[in-house]
Amino acid sequence: MVEEFAFDNTEERRKNRQNGTGWVEVIVGSMFSGKSEELIRRLNRARIARQKVQVFKPMIDARYSQEEIASHSGQKHISIPVTTAAELMKKIEPDTQVIGIDEGQFFDLELIEAVNELANAGKRVIIAGLDQDYTGKPFEPMPQLLSTAEYITKIHAICVKCGATANYTQRTVESEQLVEVGAADKYEARCRKCFIPHSDAPTPL
Numbered sequence: 230m231v232e233e234f235a236f237d238n239t240e241e242r243r244k245n246r247q248n249g250t251g252w253v254e255v256i257v258g259s260m261f262s263g264k265s266e267e268l269i270r271r272l273n274r275a276r277i278a279r280q281k282v283q284v285f286k287p288m289i290d291a292r293y294s295q296e297e298i299a300s301h302s303g304q305k306h307i308s309i310p311v312t313t314a315a316e317l318m319k320k321i322e323p324d325t326q327v328i329g330i331d332e333g334q335f336f337d338l339e340l341i342e343a344v345n346e347l348a349n350a351g352k353r354v355i356i357a358g359l360d361q362d363y364t365g366k367p368f369e370p371m372p373q374l375l376s377t378a379e380y381i382t383k384i385h386a387i388c389v390k391c392g393a394t395a396n397y398t399q400r401t402v403e404s405e406q407l408v409e410v411g412a413a414d415k416y417e418a419r420c421r422k423c424f425i426p427h428s429d430a431p432t433p434l
């Protein structure tokens with residue numbers, strides 16, 4: 230579990246709320262690092278605080294359910310599937326205070342402008358996503374979101390080979406498919422020493 234970051238009730242955030250300013254939080258790491266768990270934890274806390282929450286995920290992620298985000302450990306949160314950042318913006322209700330976005334790496338680059346617009350309008354936006362693809366390359370739009378967000382959290386999985394801190398997602402099967410979403414059996418968390426980058430691979434994760 231990630232240590233209790235001051236993401237929910239700090240004086241700083243209360244001040245932001247008072248002057249109507251929103252902000253952007255980004256959660257990144259490899260597959261199995263606990264991004265979805267951490268996102269769900271923050272969203273649950275916002276709901277306990279009686280804030281209006283809306284959660285989105287890219288339509289491409291058919292893992293477990295179209296209407297829910299889910300962690301590998303079985304936690305779930307209801308979500309709205311969308312195909313583009315523009316569609317996400319259209320579905321935002323005016324009184325929504327907290328917006329959660331999972332699998333941010335599967336959104337288009339317009340997501341950066343969209344989340345800034347939402348934060349400017351006073352909303353708290355939390356985006357979870359892979360910061361690197363299975364070749365170890367930065368996975369847009371997450372790197373740009375990391376640069377522009379107020380708060381960033383990088384978390385790690387455990388290397389399945391040696392038990393060290395895992396920073397990489399190893400693809401364990403050859404695939405013709407562009408995206409093998411949520412196919413947990415086709416990926417492993419690996420540390421720097423155990424990760425074998427397929428740098429010549431033609432397609433991203």
Ligand code: ADP
Pocket residue numbers: 258259260261262263264265266267299300301302385386387388389418
């Ligand atoms: P992510 O969204 O980053 O892919 P999830 O939040 O869906 O991660 O899942 C995290 C959970 O996955 C952990 O709490 C743990 O139960 C499980 N898990 C499976 N394999 C690993 C691993 N190699 N390292 C850490 N956690 C793992």
Ligand code: ZN
Pocket residue numbers: 388389390391392393419420421422423424
């Ligand atoms: Zn290792």
